[in-house]
Amino acid sequence: MIKNIVVFFLLTVALVGAQVPRVALPPPGPSRYYIHVVNGLSKLGLLVHCQSKDDDLGYHHLLNHGDDYQWNFKVNFWGTTLFWYKLETLDAYVSFESFWPESQHLWLRDRCKHGTVGTCIWTAKDDGIYLRNFLANVDELIHKWTYKR
DSSP, X not given: OHHHHHHHHHHHHHHXXXXXXXXXXXXXXXXXXXXXXXXXXXXXXXXXXXXXSSOEEEEEEEOSTTOEEXXXXXXXXXXXXXXXXXXEOSSEEEEEEEEOOOSSOOHHHHHHEETTEEEEEEEEXXXXXXXXXXXXXXXXXXXXXXXXX
């Protein structure tokens, strides 16, 4: 009797285990990210303000073409790290999230992964804000400028 119960139990476990769908988790992302904002404008002057819920990284003036403001951080324990920018010129501005947590979609992680390092390069150009896509080796237009009146 005990033998039959053990066989039945093992058979049940085997059948249930075979029917449980396997969910493929994304590979872990980099633990540290490096974020850049580059002045790629043909005209001079870009004002950059970067902040998160907990940290205000202040205002930075990127006066010349090619100037780069950069900083780095580690994703917090809960995976909820979020940073956003406001970029401003004399006649236009744009606000956007520059880093956000990704649990299911890997859009940002795919673009910002440079080897084993997370590097996001945001470039302000005359027609908008571009994000460097390292896998495709191109800059992608992500945000358009909002022009002041």
